[in-house]
Amino acid sequence: MIELVSMSGKGSNFRFKKLNGDIVTQARIGVIHTPHGDIETPAFVPVGTQATVKTLTPEEIASVGTRLFFVNTYHMYLRPGIAVVKAAGGLHSFMGWDGPIITDSGGFQVFSLGRRKFVRKNEDGKEETSLVSISEDGVEFQSHWDGSKHLFTPERSMQYQWNLGSDIHIAFDDCTPYGVSKKDAEASMERTHRWAERSLREHKKLSSLKGKPYQALYGSIQGSVFEDLRIKSTKYITSLDFDGIAIGGVAVGESKVEMKKVLDWVTPLLPSDKPRHLLGVGELDDIYELIAAGMDTFDCVQPTRLARMGIVYVHSGSKNQNPNCVIDLTKAQFGEDFTPIEKGCTCYTCTHFTRAYIHHLFHVRELLAYRLATIHNIFYVNRLVFLIRESIKDGSFGKRYASFIKGRS
């Protein structure tokens, strides 16, 4: 029995309905309404960094059960450029997707991964170097394409996301790097709070312009791995008039144990009537924990990145359920395996092709390989989240979660 217990939104095109929650854990189900349609939560959010969920058409994105995906403002800013997307009529029109889209502030890419010269891995695992410098105004950084210099500020980030036309925006934050001193973490958090206010002010200014449907803005909580900072940041960000809450700085090097701690500190303080997004976290073995901690949406590149390496998920929904089970289709053992990736899986890949065929495609480096594996992996995660959503509805999530914890230990 679904019961409406709270609702956010301002009569705008964006609102969140929290439906009933789990009794044992903080898991909850809800619906996020956006101008481009509804998102049932909890929901996994795949990453479409460059205005494409790698290898998939918009129809395929929908067919694997995805309602909402992530596009990175930083990438759009550099290529093709915000002006091009705006001229195209926004991201939806540009990429031919009429469902909801969430963009980030650009902060994570331009800034948070390092203070000076840093080396990071891009979406395909290749190392890149870059330079960033921070001021109170914003962040100056170098393009990873051509080394040219650029400045992002809270105001600019809001303008960029506004012009991209995504349904959900994220406030520009100082994504605290992992391993800094508490003093540095605090300074970074305080800057995040000042930037949150500037983001909100700019967003309201843009929202007051007529002729566009309302685009939602999530505030971002920082505070690194320090309990009092996380609590302070949570209290501050939730005191502002954001449409939803993003939890940042969790995917930047912390261990899964630390991630769980952060969620334990933060989530009890979150208002129940606003949607919550966990930034950059959502590996297969995280999903139960995130949902149990009360997360509504979470984005992660794992399913798509692993797929392109030939690594696919198996054993969803089986009795010996191990949500972290993967097989590497590039291994010789699959060369004559004429079964689908997962028996009983109803995704396009599993209903049409065998492991042997996909192994062959990877072996001879055919582009279709990456697509077929991507379809399966996103479908797999979406199906897992769907089953979890259903279990929250029917009250069996606690049992399912306990079984997951037991199976993992």
Place this chain on the structure above:
Amino acid sequence: MIELVSMSGKGSNFRFKKLNGDIVTQARIGVIHTPHGDIETPAFVPVGTQATVKTLTPEEIASVGTRLFFVNTYHMYLRPGIAVVKAAGGLHSFMGWDGPIITDSGGFQVFSLGRRKFVRKNEDGKEETSLVSISEDGVEFQSHWDGSKHLFTPERSMQYQWNLGSDIHIAFDDCTPYGVSKKDAEASMERTHRWAERSLREHKKLSSLKGKPYQALYGSIQGSVFEDLRIKSTKYITSLDFDGIAIGGVAVGESKVEMKKVLDWVTPLLPSDKPRHLLGVGELDDIYELIAAGMDTFDCVQPTRLARMGIVYVHSGSKNQNPNCVIDLTKAQFGEDFTPIEKGCTCYTCTHFTRAYIHHLFHVRELLAYRLATIHNIFYVNRLVFLIRESIKDGSFGKRYASFIKGRS
């Protein structure tokens, strides 16, 4: 008015109906019946070298109007191996395609491109070196993957194609390299004839085994650029009991003028009741000539290879028709071009995406780019051939052909 004028086939699962032909040229329409469905001719045959038409699913292959495509026996032999495809239940089952498939003998790859060490370009334009040595028995060659040695003979080629389960096979021939002396060309042709007989004998032996639908065998005409040799080869190959005729050795370095000459010598001598395939030729500006010369099917990698480079066909069916017109979507000029690749084109790509979006995908090296361009290019060629087919039906082909010749000069 379509009139049935001749029919080949032996009450088997394979037969060819020649319908009416053009009055002015040798252009003709027909239907090839195979155990996996009919092919209206003339038909362009895309290349799916490694049991995949690069980037496309089987549904997409069908959706662009393709009924028949090519798979290369040599590639299947090396990876995944004939035994694997056989164990999968044949190519159709292995790759999830239930329409007709044509395979080649493997000869073109293992042998014809050189006698000793040779350098050739693979499907992606990269140079590869290999070694081949010929005997009366067959051809020994080195794998382009790992350098291991292998032997192809006419008998083995037939067995491989039989096990692949393709609908149309090609006899194992000595594909004469370009630029050899007449003496060498003649010796090569004579070997082709002896191998044609051996191929036919083995094919009949395999066909007498019960429980499988009939698979057709085309004999292959050689003779290089020498008129008397081509005539001799045509007379000889057409005297044998093949289901269809392939014209080989035309794509191996000859100029388009020489190709036309070869067709002028060969086609008047071909029986009208057997289907004819031109091997490895079918660039956009060849298509009118091939069809005017009476070809039924022809395979070419051009549309798919160009697509992966970002080069797409435009101007099909327009008044200023230039069938060789292409644009390079990677050029900066398309960065803000919010029109489809071709206005009015009804392919998936043109009805869903703009040049600007596809330019962006190429610019940031997203895999979806290659697929969208491939879909358009194959659709474009298939549509051109469809329009030509219709014009042969309604008697306007001669006029259309004359207009093409005029537009080109």
